[in-house]
Amino acid sequence: MYSSKTILIVDQDENVINLLRDKLLLKMSNLNILAASSYKEAVKHILDKNQNIDISILDLDLPGVDHGAIVEYAMAKDIPTIVLTSIKVANFREMLTQNKIIDYIVKGDQRGLDHAVDSATKVVQNQGKNILVVDDSSVQLAVAVDILERMKFNVVTAMNGLEAYGILHNSEMKFSIVLTDFNMPKMDGMDLTLKIREEFDKDELAVVVLSANDRPDLSSQFISVGANDFLNKPYTEIELITRINSNLELLALFEKTRDMANKDFMTGAYNRRYFFEAGEAIFAKAKRSGKDLAVAMFDIDKFKNINDTYGHDVGDVAIIEVANILNKHLRSSDLMARFGGEEFCVLLEDISREDLDVLFEKIRLVFENNIIKTNGLEIKFTASIGICYGMEDDLESMIKKSDDGLYFCKNNGRNQVAVNKG
Helix, strand or coil: CCCCEEEEEECCCHHHHHHHHHHHHHHCCCEEEEEECCHHHHHHHHHCCCCCCCEEEEECCCCCCCCCHHHHHHHHCCCCEEEEECCCCCCHHHHHHHHCCCEEEECCCHHHHHHHHHHHHHHHHHCCCEEEEECCCHHHHHHHHHHHHHCCCEEEEECCHHHHHHHHHHCCCCEEEEEEECCCCCCCHHHHHHHHHHHCCCCCCEEEEEECCCCCCHHHHHHHCCCCEEEECCCCHHHHHHHHHHHHHHHHHHHHHHHHHHECCCCCCECHHHHHHHHHHHHHHHHHHCCCEEEEEEEECCHHHHHHHHCHHHHHHHHHHHHHHHHHHCCCCCEEEEEECCEEEEEEECCCHHHHHHHHHHHHHHHHHCCEEECCEEECCCEEEEEEEECCCCHHHHHHHHHHHHHHHHHCCCCCEEECCC
């Protein structure tokens, strides 16, 4: 998932605007779409300080202004831009390079609009990803950084492989791509790729190699030692953007595959199998350091009544709401999983007993006051929360004690939190 993004669509044809809006909303959720059919309206959107435009899809020819005027204006404001036109331009590749736009699309048929939506989707979904650029040439480094930053990537730089390897080890940032030169002092791109593959698989960190070396076997050598992609220098801006987006798309597919194995399909929460796999590692680390852990078991009160009264579809909505509430109020470091039915389990580390009490009482109140509106109905339910806090012999024992606390809540009136009870 990604945070809310804003797309500006500018076209003199309202039908084109509406088609693009509908197609984009089908592709992406949590999207803010601005629309304009004239140069004046478009400029007003761009100048609005209350909104940040992440990408624009712009008609090259608008009434009352020079050819390409809105494109030039958007580019001057550093807005990544896709150009629409009804006229095919013979030298469009040169236009891409000279005007530093993302894509050029002829909107004469359905395929053109689909292409625009696909291109915009890739850009929006990839913005904010972290890329490490490695090159001993300050000029080449600056060129790559300029392209990537205009695409709104977070870019970190290094002047050689040794420096880059140190950054990967010491930075708290999670990098998606290492974009590296071949010939560099201290550690070249080949050795850097080998070192990276000792610690990171190709499906979690992509290595894209840039080289002006004309050896015909160089690209195959890099691929054989673990590089994901190879691009010859000099490259055009569109070539680099295309390779970066393609590799990010592959990483996203790998991540989706992992999610399918590790996450509950309905709620998006981790599944029971993954909870034990990841939880055992967290438990072992806490045990070694002598730190306390918390295991919390959640359960919807009188869930059978919801299913019997409103049907299983509404019951599913209630279960999904539990996951949404927990995701909103738990820390990103907390491990949350659906154990089955309406039951969820959370493992928390680095939390004091005082903070634990405050957190779960707050969550209990959120459940109590929450109203779900679905199919013309307004549904309310409470939750019981059993917690084991401290350190036991193993993770299973902590889960058992949190489950005992949950039954304590159920037997004492429900809608409450019980820590180390049962």
